Amino acid sequence: xxxRPDRETGIFLTVRQTNKMPKNRRAGHFIMLAVTLIFxxxxxxxxxxxxxxxxxxxxxxxxxxxxxxxxxxxxxxxxREKVPFKDHRFFLIASLCGVSFNxxxxxLGLNMTxxxxxxxxxTCGPLFAMIFAALLLKEPITFLKISGVLVGATGAILLVYNxxxxxxxxxxxxxxxxxxxxxxxIYAFYLVFSKPLTQRYSPVTLMKWMFLYASVMVxxxxxxxxxxxxxxxxxEVTPVLQMMYTLFMxxxxxxxxxxxxxxxxxxxxxxxYNNLQPLVASFVTVAxxxxxxxxxxxxSALLIFCGVYLVTRSKAKPExxxxxxxEWEAPETRFTKIDPT
Numbered sequence: 001x002x003x004r005p006d007r008e009t010g011i012f013l014t015v016r017q018t019n020k021m022p023k024n025r026r027a028g029h030f031i032m033l034a035v036t037l038i039f040x041x042x043x044x045x046x047x048x049x050x051x052x053x054x055x056x057x058x059x060x061x062x063x064x065x066x067x068x069x070x071x072x073x074x075x076x077x078x079x080r081e082k083v084p085f086k087d088h089r090f091f092l093i094a095s096l097c098g099v100s101f102n103x104x105x106x107x108l109g110l111n112m113t114x115x116x117x118x119x120x121x122x123t124c125g126p127l128f129a130m131i132f133a134a135l136l137l138k139e140p141i142t143f144l145k146i147s148g149v150l151v152g153a154t155g156a157i158l159l160v161y162n163x164x165x166x167x168x169x170x171x172x173x174x175x176x177x178x179x180x181x182x183x184x185x186i187y188a189f190y191l192v193f194s195k196p197l198t199q200r201y202s203p204v205t206l207m208k209w210m211f212l213y214a215s216v217m218v219x220x221x222x223x224x225x226x227x228x229x230x231x232x233x234x235x236e237v238t239p240v241l242q243m244m245y246t247l248f249m250x251x252x253x254x255x256x257x258x259x260x261x262x263x264x265x266x267x268x269x270x271x272x273y274n275n276l277q278p279l280v281a282s283f284v285t286v287a288x289x290x291x292x293x294x295x296x297x298x299x300s301a302l303l304i305f306c307g308v309y310l311v312t313r314s315k316a317k318p319e320x321x322x323x324x325x326x327e328w329e330a331p332e333t334r335f336t337k338i339d340p341t
Contacts, residue, residue: 028264032273035254040280042250045242053239056107058225061218066247067255068215071208081205090197095213097190106183112176121180123153128188129271136192144314145268152307155300156275191267203259272308279304
């Protein structure tokens with residue numbers, strides 16, 4: 001506990017750290033766990049679709065077009081939010097970083113490099129999210145946060161390397177690795193850049209404009225890949241169900257939930273959950289009999305969860321007190337008015 005003077009009145013406030021996780025932060029973690037489970041289960045499903053039933057480019061555009069329509073339809077059933085013209089530039093930047101450039105660079109890079117290289121490079125995302133949060137949001141970089149990022153990345157890399165070290169079918173390339181690296185950096189920037197937008201607009205409003213801009217930019221490039229996709233011409237039950245899961249659950253639902261999590265927890269914490277996706281995919285393959293549990297998988301899980309915990313426990317940016325000076329409780333800090341006399 002320590003005293004801090006208020007900037008406007010000079011009245012001292014006691015700042016007392018609380019160990020109890022507030023309900024809104026707890027909800028943010030549950031939301032990201034749900035997103036991670038959905039994305040993790042989508043990995044083996046997408047692998048079975050590509051490239052026999054649809055190309056990577058076609059699947060990307062299909063997800064963008066489906067999400068665009070779904071979010072605009074959903075916007076009819078929620079209160080309408082007026083978006084000033086000047087804010088559309090921020091929606092455009094978020095669309096470029098969160099959808100178009102992120103997915104486009106990743107697909108191009110994945111086609112040019114090995115899956116193990118791509119999976120390992122992705123684990124650098126939380127590191128850059130931490131750096132961007134420090135630069136743009138003035139979030140402190142602490143020893144706990146750095147330790148959590150490194151521990152979580154170690155667990156993810158250990159899991160990925162153990163799963164793919166014997167596979168040498170795909171060759172690596174510097175250009176492909178750089179594209180995947182660029183994708184990770186851009187998505188980390190998106191998580192930080194879009195956080196203020198999530199505080200101002202609802203997830204539906206944010207996503208309907210983001211995906212609309214993305215569809216305008218990506219459709220001319222990949223429309224032919226969608227039209228010629230066998231899954232739309234020779235449908236079978238299993239591929240259609242897999243496609244429906246990818247479009248609805250792994251696109252619409254996840255992109256609806258992520259802004260909700262961004263409203264409640266920090267960008268670095270949100271990005272840490274990306275390291276859980278290969279873990280979830282691994283356990284899904286074990287559950288359906290395609291793989292078996294090993295000590296390495298258990299150790300990787302422990303390291304990843306420890307990394308998330310350390311980042312969660314790290315010091316956050318102090319909240320500013322606005323309005324009348326009354327007893328007020330922020331997500332991590334409680335302020336109590338003290339009469340200096």
